[in-house]
Amino acid sequence: MITVAEGARTHRIDRRIYGQFAEHLGRCIYEGIWVGEDSPIPHRNGIRSDVVAALRAIKVPLVRWPGGCFADEYHWQRGVGPRSERPAMINTHWGGVVESNAFGTHEYFELLHQLDAEAYITGNVGSGTVAEMRDWVEYITLDGTSPMADLRKRHGREQPWRLPFFGVGNESWGCGGHMTPLHYANHYRQYQTYVRRYGELPIYKIACGANNDDYEWTEVLMATAGTLMDGLSLHYYTIPSGEWDAKGSATDFGEREWYATIDRTRQMATLLERHSAIMDKHDPAKRVGLIVDEWGTWYDPTPGTNPGFLHQQNTIRDAVVAALNFNMFHRHADRVRMTNIAQMVNVLQAMLLTDGPDMIRTPTYWAFDLYTDHHDAWFVDARPAPGDAPGRIGVHGEYTVSWRDDAYTISVTNAGLGADIHVDVELPARVTTVHRAAILSGDSASSHNTFAAPDTVRPADFADCKIDGSRLRLAVPARSIVTMRVG
Structure with missing residues (x-):
């Protein structure tokens, strides 16, 4: 028996708990979202229409971009201006392929406009400068005259965009710089100073948080920089085997692998409880949100695909994993204000898979669909x-x-x-x-x-x-x- 008592409502379930993540990785951005303005695939301003329609149906509230590990090698000025003049780069993290920079800041905000979703941009701390981050925020948000605002206008955008969420670096303990917690905390204090508020609307600043159960990282960040952040991230992936080098198959598994996947998913509850307890010690008012901006299942890549593209199939097991995570996020939503499943299209635990002009919805997509009535509801x-x-x-x-x-x-x-x-x-x-x-x-x-x-x-x-x-x-x-x- 489950008993629902009158007045048992305790906290809001922020719709941003159902956030998405789109990284320049594999076929997520190119082919999955961006097909270009000359594509025969139906699109609006280069963004494929079937993907937008499907994502609007599950009420996607926001999209994290451009990474992920890619964020700390991304230099935003290469992705603005005429596409024919944008310099290409090598995506060293994900497959060593050429990144054309055809999808940049303007294209990202066009995607958000079509989705009616909010922006969550992750800035480059690992290989970028304070000035570069400052200039990007100015380019996006300043309404008036300045070098970066004028550059935006020359690129065709007169009015600034709304930038509600900004992440200062990604996985700074790993691919974002292999920093110690104190080293990153001091970087965060410096960089966040220049994520300036140029208008009336604030920017919610998110510090790079822990990998899995690194509770020392949370302790140091909260003690050293907690008063200067609005959110602190957490990354946790469900890996059936628990081994990075042999994670397990997305479709060829038995009962043992099924239950191992469920058990490892449920470890999220312990992570939320213990990281929240550390945050409570430094922030008893729960002002700082816990932002689980990377989560989901991670299996061995689909055989025959580029292993750096992280393409995997998606079964009813993944849908169940998603629902279990939603339930845990709901229970802890007094502290958990946003999450971002990895990733939106064609990568890891995707909502959608595409193949040329064709698109399918995965079981995980339908799990998101079943939970839309929980958006912004009372727990x-x-x-x-x-x-x-x-x-x-x-x-x-x-x-x-x-x-x-x-x-x-x-x-x-x-x-x-x-x-x-x-x-x-x-x-x-x-x-x-x-x-x-x-x-x-x-x-x-x-x-x-x-x-x-x-x-x-x-x-x-x-x-x-x-x-x-x-x-x-x-x-x-x-x-x-x-x-x-x-x-």
């Missing part, structure tokens, strides 16, 4: 059955409940491969309206969509629910996600 701290931990149903079940617009949204995930989960949900008042009842499931653990069979995994109406006054009685099959919205 409801529903009581579990005796013996169950908060948010858990037995061994394999998990749930999350939210409230918005006089309706409750209940999402239940069965991460097991065997039996159905039977659960009763007791609401504070009689159910009079079912706004939504949907299920995402797979016939097998490796069920996935292909270009030949794009709808193998997609939501269906959920009928295995009985309503008795204020009580919902659900039977949730193995390897599935159910969402109900009732009022």
Whole structure:
């Protein structure tokens, strides 16, 4: 029994928890998003229309760009001005391919305009200068006359853009410079000074946070620079084997690998709790947000593809992983203000896969779709059955409940491969309206969509629910996600 008491609403679930990440990596930007203005693929100003339409349908709130590791070798002035005059570079992190810089600042903001999404830009600390970062912020946000504002206008953009989020470096403990926490903290203090506010709207400054369970990094950053940041990032990937050199297959796996993936995903809860506890010590008012700006499954690359492109298939296992993460983010949303799954198109745990003019939605895309009613809702701290931990149903079940617009949204995930989960949900008042009842499931653990069979995994109406006054009685099959919205 899950009991939803009146007044059990505790904190808001920020819609930015469902943020996306688009890096200059593999076929994410080029082919996945940008096809150019001369492409026969339907597009608007060079950005493919099918991708935009699909992402708008899941209400993408913001997009992190240009990286990732790429951010700390990206020099923004090479990506503005006439495309024919932009100098190319080598993408040393991801496949050693030539980066044309055809997709730069103006194209990024055009993408956001088409998505109706917010900007989250990561600046170059690893190989860039303070002046370069300062100039980029001025180029984007200054409304008036200045060298960078005038340059923007010459490039065709009279009005400044809105820049709500800015990250000062990426993975500075690794590909962003191999810095110690104190070294980076001092860099952050210096660089963030020049992420200036030129207008009325503030820029939310995000410091590079820890890799996985590096709690010392969080302690040093909060102690040394906590008063100068608005957010602190965290990166954690679900790797079934736990080994970087042999992560496991995205589609060829058995029961052992399935449950290893689920167990490693659930380690996110420990990371959120322990990093939050350190942040609470320095920031008891929870002013600084915990920003999980890279998360998701990471497997061995698809055989036959460039290993530096990080292309992988996406099964019902990935959808379940996404739902489990959402549930954890909801519970900790008093501190977790934003997350960004890696990545949006054609890379790692992608929403969409493209092949020339064709596009398919992955099971993870549909998991995002099932959770759209949780955006900006109130988290409801529903009581579990005796013996169950908060948010858990037995061994394999998990749930999350939210409230918005006089309706409750209940999402239940069965991460097991065997039996159905039977659960009763007791609401504070009689159910009079079912706004939504949907299920995402797979016939097998490796069920996935292909270009030949794009709808193998997609939501269906959920009928295995009985309503008795204020009580919902659900039977949730193995390897599935159910969402109900009732009022």
